[in-house]
Amino acid sequence: MIEPSLSDDHSSKQFFAHSSAVVDDNVQVGLNTKIWHFSHILSGTHIGDNCNIGQNVVIGPNVSVGDRCKIQNNVSVYNGVTIEDGVFCGPSMVFTNVYNPRAEIPRMDQMRSTLVKKGTTIGANATILCGTTLGKYSFIGAGAVVLKNVPDYALMVGNPAVQKGWICVCGVQLSFDTNETVCKDCRRLYQKIRPDQIIEIKR
Numbered sequence: 001m002i003e004p005s006l007s008d009d010h011s012s013k014q015f016f017a018h019s020s021a022v023v024d025d026n027v028q029v030g031l032n033t034k035i036w037h038f039s040h041i042l043s044g045t046h047i048g049d050n051c052n053i054g055q056n057v058v059i060g061p062n063v064s065v066g067d068r069c070k071i072q073n074n075v076s077v078y079n080g081v082t083i084e085d086g087v088f089c090g091p092s093m094v095f096t097n098v099y100n101p102r103a104e105i106p107r108m109d110q111m112r113s114t115l116v117k118k119g120t121t122i123g124a125n126a127t128i129l130c131g132t133t134l135g136k137y138s139f140i141g142a143g144a145v146v147l148k149n150v151p152d153y154a155l156m157v158g159n160p161a162v163q164k165g166w167i168c169v170c171g172v173q174l175s176f177d178t179n180e181t182v183c184k185d186c187r188r189l190y191q192k193i194r195p196d197q198i199i200e201i202k203r
């Protein structure tokens with residue numbers, strides 16, 4: 001059981017873990033991160049600064065979570081999943097790590113990894129098939145089932161997930177009449193450099 005303050009076993013920094021949470025040995029948790037009720041962080045896991053780990057979340061073993069991530073209630077982040085900075089994992093979304101599991105055939109040596117790049121949002125109840133990469137600032141709609149790689153800034157919805165459009169860092173959809181567009185909400189500028197690729201232009 002971890003007290004809200006520093007424990008020598010876990011990190012040289014201050015973080016909060018509710019008394020019902022279990023943080024195994026050999027776990028690093030960053031400054032100001034909060035771990036709420038009944039969550040379990042397994043050995044070899046690194047969680048960055050300023051994260052919020054909700055209720056009944058399992059992370060690890062050997063998982064890396066970046067800074068400023070929000071992992072909502074009932075999410076399991078398995079071995080093989082890597083989460084970069086600023087990622088939002090909506091409530092009860094599901095990662096997977098074995099493609100074709102059978103209870104009677106051991107396949108943990110055939111795990112496929114999943115990479116969630118910075119700024120991505122994964123909506124409530126979405127499922128991410130293993131072996132996929134979610135591009136930076138992509139947005140996975142609630143309940144989507146993602147079967148393949150997702151481009152940066154893509155909005156994906158449905159089962160199987162299909163791309164509905166492009167979405168800004170701020171979470172508002174972009175519309176392209178030409179190869180360039182400005183977000184109507186935050187005024188960030190984007191360029192479509194290929195039909196399936198957009199980039200943000202820094203002013």
Ligand SMILES: CC(C)(COP(=O)(O)OP(=O)(O)OC[C@H]1O[C@@H](n2cnc3c(N)ncnc32)[C@H](O)[C@@H]1OP(=O)(O)O)[C@@H](O)C(=O)NCCC(=O)NCCS
Binds near residue numbers: 173
């Ligand atoms: C994606 C989302 C942000 C809506 O974005 P938007 O830019 O307003 O998009 P729209 O509502 O205009 O929808 C665009 C299209 O995608 C469809 N769509 C949007 N969200 C969808 C979803 N989750 N599942 C299936 N289709 C969806 C719409 O029906 C619409 O389809 P159409 O073009 O055929 O009419 C929202 O639907 C969503 O899923 N949010 C996630 C909420 C969540 O999980 N929060 C977790 C914290 S509580």
Ligand SMILES: [Zn+2]
Binds near residue numbers: 183184185188
């Ligand atoms: Zn914007």
